[in-house]
């Protein structure tokens with residue numbers, strides 16, 4: 001069920017930058033830390049993004065590239081884990097206190 | 098196919114004498130009579146092969162032990178210090194991981210351990226022994 | 232405490248250089264991520280939810296003031312100004328960058344530290360009692376054994392690609408303050424005859440995670456000479472026969488359960504038989520050399536002082552000060568569990584403050600506890616008042632060690648890539664609520680103590696929820712956080728795994744649920760009875776009824 005729902009909405013390609021670990025999104029021709037710049041693929045575009053994920057990983061600039069499904073209604077990631085990954089820690093960091 | 102010897106020699110060979118081939122997941126019940134035994138690791142993360150070599154040495158195997166399988170240069174130390182004499186490396190792995198990385202595998206690692214394994218072919222003497230003048 | 236000699240120094244420096252080379256080969260594409268990952272994990276480097284995380288070993292929780300200061304520097308220079316002390320007595324930095332890690336390791340090596348085997352399928356850093364060497368009830372200091380095992384297991388060639396991670400704990404006192412029976416191998420050390428080297432009870436197959444198990448006695452009274460050979464064979468049998476087909480069945484506890492303890496023992500014995508063990512002969516001399524580092528015979532005797540105390544100072548003395556082996560001394564625990572704080576988190580400034588206080592008041596030595604606090608182990612009783620004042624100044628004088636508000640929590644979904652729910656906000660909410668109740672009890676002259684609470688953000692149980700009187704496990708139910716409660720667990724010498732109370736709760740409901748559990752205990756408690764004693768006497772049903780019968784009325 002959940003899987004089907006994921007496949008219906010748009011997806012973006014995300015990964016971590018290898019040197020810094022920063023979370024990045026594929027814009028269509030490069031990686032950006034800004035999800036607003038991410039290229040969105042519908043169900044038909046997923047295969048092409050998957051291919052980019054593999055070839056970009058082979059380029060050794062990013063690691064752990066995968067497709068993240070968004071909920072069309074909220075524009076937020078479908079999965080709880082990815083909502084937190086996008087938002088960052090939900091707590092005040094000790095150094096900021 | 099290439100061979101990395103525990104003394105450091107790294108060279109390509111047209112043919113390699115692999116002798117008796119054993120799977121890296123079990124210690125044989127009887128001591129092999131063959132002068133050369135090759136232990137094939139099932140996977141990079143499968144460390145049973147090291148214990149197989151150690152157990153063969155403990156059983157008294159005196160012949161040549163070769164490690165084969167999907168190993169990386171960083172594991173050369175593990176192999177030699179567990180009792181292997183040499184590692185068989187595929188052409189593909191030399192091309193991708195780098196000839197230098199394989200050739201220097203033992204100089205880029207931590208060679209001296211605190212306590213050596215019985216049957217080790219690694220160059221270590223053991224830091225405990227050194228500390229206590231042995 | 233133990234100080235590196237030239238051999239140790241060269242060893243960690245060589246490891247740092249090796250890692251730098253591994254990073255370079257990764258960036259050059261000579262190692263794939265699949266190949267690099269186990270290598271970086273064996274050096275404590277994870278890719279977490281938001282960033283790379285570096286876990287630094289604090290072997291058996293002991294560190295010097297200089298080492299603590301180095302950690303503070305790293306926090307400020309390479310991270311966001313703070314770090315997290317873990318339930319395995321380590322420290323992790325949440326925001327490191329791969330490009331900086333080789334430099335961080337060089338700095339650590341200079342300070343006699345490393346990140347060796349703080350992760351990966353290998354022998355992890357050995358843990359012990361945070362009060363080792365100073366506890367009043369101690370039979371023998373377990374740390375010389377821990378250091379011997381650190382050296383033996385570091386970069387072990389044969390046991391570096393085990394089926395799964397492998398954790399060892401050593402204790403030397405009647406009371407178990409290291410959750411020894413929740414380890415793959417647990418050791419209890421006993422003093423040797425006539426001041427000789429120790430002997431050991433060896434326990435095997437404990438662990439938490441998906442299948443929590445209390446360890447079983449493998450062999451009692453193993454003499455020192457046979458300790459390393461026994462561990463060597465125990466590990467080899469596990470390496471060869473532990474399951475590799477299913478990561479959830481790969482720990483030694485499953486092997487021991489599937490083979491049966493008798494059969495496992497027989498396999499180990501067969502492996503040891505006929506082996507030439509002469510490589511271990513030098514271990515005895517090495518043990519003696521290490522033990523000399525931990526000798527406290529030169530600590531000057533102090534007159535025992537009677538302290539007049541009231542108010543906050545009295546509360547702190549009650550809660551955070553522990554009896555010491557030596558007359559005139561006390562061990563002081565500094566709490567990282569202020570109301571609403573993140574359990575185990577300390578800023579670079581906190582670390583520098585603690586380093587300075589350790590230098591001034593504690594023979595420049597500190598400890599990290601598995602409950603995520605820090606100990607100053609050698610405080611003269613005459614200095615307690617001054618130390619307390621300095622801690623108040625630094626905001627580190629929370630007086631709640633061992634109380635319910637001294638909550639263990641793992642990083643959970645705020646940081647951890649494996650998490651199914653958050654842990655930290657739950658801990659923060661509970662600690663604020665419970666601290667207020669404890670303060671109130673104290674004001675009324677009542678005993679503020681209560682059950683322990685541990686929180687994990689997934690079934691891996693880094694937050695030791697199974698071993699808590701009240702355990703909280705965060706799960707993901709249809710992409711919403713849900714919290715499962717266990718009751719009756721304990722980590723001490725009578726170790727037990729908590730029982731699941733019933734269906735889970737939403738995050739907002741947890742404080743009300745915990746309040747009900749504590750109220751139910753208070754209602755049924757006989758004078759001075761501990762939470763587990765009451766729980767074992769009245770049974771789960773009483774608690775279940777109290778929690779589930781009436782709706783909670785919590786706004787979601």
Ligand code: SF4
Pocket residue numbers: 641642643644647648649650651687688689690691692693694
């Ligand atoms: S228990 Fe789970 S969420 Fe918590 S630190 Fe461990 S793996 Fe991460």
